[in-house]
Amino acid sequence: MKLYYSPGACSLSPHIVLREAGLAFEPVMAPTKTHQLQDGTDYYSINPLGYVPMLELDDGTRLREGPAIVQYVADQAPNRNLAPANGTxxxxxxxxxxxxxxxxxxxxxxxxxxxxxxxxxxxxxxxxxxxxxxxxxxxxxxxxxxxxxxxxxxxxxxxxxxxxxxxxxxxxxxxxxxxxxxxxxxxxxxxxxxxxxxxxx
CATH class of the missing domain: 1.20.1050.10 (Glutathione S-transferase Yfyf (Class Pi); Chain A, domain 2)
Structure with missing residues (x-):
């Protein structure tokens, strides 16, 4: 997985949750001021909305919005008890x-x-x-x-x-x-x- 983040922005929340979950992921900096990745890629080509966070799964599926991302991550590591069970x-x-x-x-x-x-x-x-x-x-x-x-x-x-x-x-x-x-x-x-x-x- 890849987490697109900007230092100190709201993407810090899923960044913390990924580490709490103990899941393997690659943090990719996507500064909100330049919208340009370190390799020169235009971040708008990855997220047309231009903001962070964005979680890219191993199959290329992309998930936006922090509250959705943190719940997805929590559900991938149920033993860490980061979120109550669905439906409760x-x-x-x-x-x-x-x-x-x-x-x-x-x-x-x-x-x-x-x-x-x-x-x-x-x-x-x-x-x-x-x-x-x-x-x-x-x-x-x-x-x-x-x-x-x-x-x-x-x-x-x-x-x-x-x-x-x-x-x-x-x-x-x-x-x-x-x-x-x-x-x-x-x-x-x-x-x-x-x-x-x-x-x-």
Whole structure:
């Protein structure tokens, strides 16, 4: 398998999950600014949408979108318990979290990365993000991980988007449960391996 990624982008989530799953894969850097691979290939020829992540399977099949990719990876290594079994309520809870993180947190960061977005507009998105992170902080009370006592693919995604709070000037210093979760995930060996590979340490 190949994972097309850009350092520090949302592709860090499936990068972490692939390492947690213990699956063999080749990380291929696809910078979001140049859209050009290291061998000169135009990334748009691989993913017409131009963004990451993209997972290419051994048979050439390509899968887009982080929440879909991490669930696919989890299902390839069921013994790692990265996602509840398909068809269970717990699996739908996982999908609930992945959707929330993707639509309410991840996509709310997008305007902050846009240099053409007026500062007034960015302020409203920062306020929205602060409220969403406050909700997550309450949900994490008395829990080690998003789903309870076990690490799941949702934790990798939440960790990834929480990393963006500091550079985007979102204050989470008053959210102890979120901060503890972030530190807990960052300490995991697979996360450290992904950070080291992406030169994010």
């Amino acid at each position: 309520l717990a699996r739908y809870r996982l999908q609930e979290w992945l959707t929330f993180i993707g639509t309410e947190i991840h996509k709310s960061f997008s305007p902050l990365f846009n240099p053409n977005m007026p500062e007034d507009g960015k302020k409203s998105f920062r306020e929205k993000l602060a409220s969403r992170f406050a909700f997550v902080d309450k949900e994490l009370a008395n829990k080690q991980y998003v789903m309870g006592d076990h690490f799941s693919v949702a934790d990798a995604y939440l960790y990834t988007v929480t990393r963006w709070t500091k550079p985007m000037s979102i204050d989470i210093s008053g959210l102890p449960n979120l901060l503890a979760h972030h530190a807990r995930i960052e300490a995991r060996p697979a996360v450290q391996e992904a950070l080291k590979h992406e030169k994010l340490q």
